[in-house]
Amino acid sequence: MTESRSPGYCRGLVDKLESEKNLSDEEFSSVLLCDDHDFDSYLAEKARAVREKIYGKDVFIRGLIEFTNYCKNNCRYCGIRGENKNAVRYRLSEEDIISCSDKGYELGFRTFVLQGGEDPYFTDDRIVSIIRKIKEHHPDAAVTLSIGEKEKESYQKFFDAGAERYLLRHETADRSHYEKLHPGNMSYEHRMQCLRDLRDIGYQVGCGMMVGSPYQTTEHLIKDLRFIQEFKPEMVGIGPFIPHHDTEYADCQPGSAEMTLRLLSIVRLILPEVLLPATTALGTIDASGREKGIIAGANVVMPNLSPKNVRDKYLLYDNKICTGDEAAECIRCMTMKVSKTGYRVVVSRGDHISR
Ligand code: 5AD
Ligand code: FES
Numbered sequence: 001m002t003e004s005r006s007p008g009y010c011r012g013l014v015d016k017l018e019s020e021k022n023l024s025d026e027e028f029s030s031v032l033l034c035d036d037h038d039f040d041s042y043l044a045e046k047a048r049a050v051r052e053k054i055y056g057k058d059v060f061i062r063g064l065i066e067f068t069n070y071c072k073n074n075c076r077y078c079g080i081r082g083e084n085k086n087a088v089r090y091r092l093s094e095e096d097i098i099s100c101s102d103k104g105y106e107l108g109f110r111t112f113v114l115q116g117g118e119d120p121y122f123t124d125d126r127i128v129s130i131i132r133k134i135k136e137h138h139p140d141a142a143v144t145l146s147i148g149e150k151e152k153e154s155y156q157k158f159f160d161a162g163a164e165r166y167l168l169r170h171e172t173a174d175r176s177h178y179e180k181l182h183p184g185n186m187s188y189e190h191r192m193q194c195l196r197d198l199r200d201i202g203y204q205v206g207c208g209m210m211v212g213s214p215y216q217t218t219e220h221l222i223k224d225l226r227f228i229q230e231f232k233p234e235m236v237g238i239g240p241f242i243p244h245h246d247t248e249y250a251d252c253q254p255g256s257a258e259m260t261l262r263l264l265s266i267v268r269l270i271l272p273e274v275l276l277p278a279t280t281a282l283g284t285i286d287a288s289g290r291e292k293g294i295i296a297g298a299n300v301v302m303p304n305l306s307p308k309n310v311r312d313k314y315l316l317y318d319n320k321i322c323t324g325d326e327a328a329e330c331i332r333c334m335t336m337k338v339s340k341t342g343y344r345v346v347v348s349r350g351d352h353i354s355r
Pocket of ligand 2: 071072073074075078080081082117118148
């Protein structure tokens with residue numbers, strides 16, 4: 001469309017999005033590309049109002065335990081891809097993982113996110129044992145897994161052991177874009193099948209995408225929004241793409257904080273109850289990115305609980321923040337940042353409102 005729009009056109013679309021939770025593709029495109037100077041603050045204000053109606057001023061914290069950076073996959077954008085011979089690999093022992101969760105519990109965390117590459121060392125039995133032990137130590141805490149694509153039987157075993165949430169970003173809802181970002185042995189179908197399996201089993205499911213990933217177009221982002229509308233995940237992880245020097249996309253432009261914030265607000269408006277993290281990648285691309293994320297409608301932050309000696313090895317992208325802090329420092333810093341936005345970190349499992 002080349003015709004000029006009236007000055008309030010984009011704001012009008014935000015109002016429509018708020019009331020109808022939907023727009024046409026063309027309207028979504030106008031919202032994503034709008035360059036009115038006061039547009040972003042208007043969009044963020046609406047998203048905040050919607051979030052406050054449901055979750056008030058509360059910000060939920062998740063203790064992220066990055067327990068292995070071994071990965072059998074080779075996502076083209078990812079710094080810990082198996083074929084990156086320069087990555088210094090580590091895995092935490094079960095004992096280390098449990099002790100991270102114990103420390104986290106004392107610091108006020110009531111959700112632990114076990115995140116790792118797809119590491120064959122961590123068989124189903126090993127994962128089940130870790131979940132059981134965390135739940136034994138902390139029955140009132142939630143366990144979230146973020147360990148990639150598995151078969152449904154495995155997901156079921158983890159669920160039966162007590163894991164209640166699973167994060168698996170869909171990365172892009174466009175098949176040919178997915179194929180550009182991943183090697184031939186990974187498939188869009190399997191990724192989507194995994195998300196459906198997780199949902200069928202009864203997990204609270206998180207999908208999500210990078211913003212500004214290589215070859216991404218506005219049409220791809222609209223497809224992501226359509227997928228989110230239809231799948232209705234309990235959580236959506238959105239962060240900017242950031243190049244990693246040891247990947248073929250080392251020289252690509254990173255995604256922008258502005259577009260990431262816009263998408264956070266849009267997702268808040270289409271799924272008012274969604275749990276939406278202000279991600280570390282957003283804090284990496286912009287020093288106050290996470291605070292801006294909260295102001296744009298996010299209601300979750302995920303400080304790192306991994307032991308200090310492995311922090312600087314879980315590098316999916318360059319210049320990652322918080323790689324030198326102890327867990328206690330990280331949570332103190334995060335709590336302060338959040339309170340400056342007018343919101344507050346709470347000690348809570350922070351379940352989706354429907355649970
Ligand atoms: N930049 C930003 N995010 C990345 N991820 C992986 N590599 C990068 C990168 N270079 C994201 C993916 C993955 C999540 C764990 O981290 O979306 O699902
Ligand atoms: Fe490990 Fe993509 S490189 S899952």
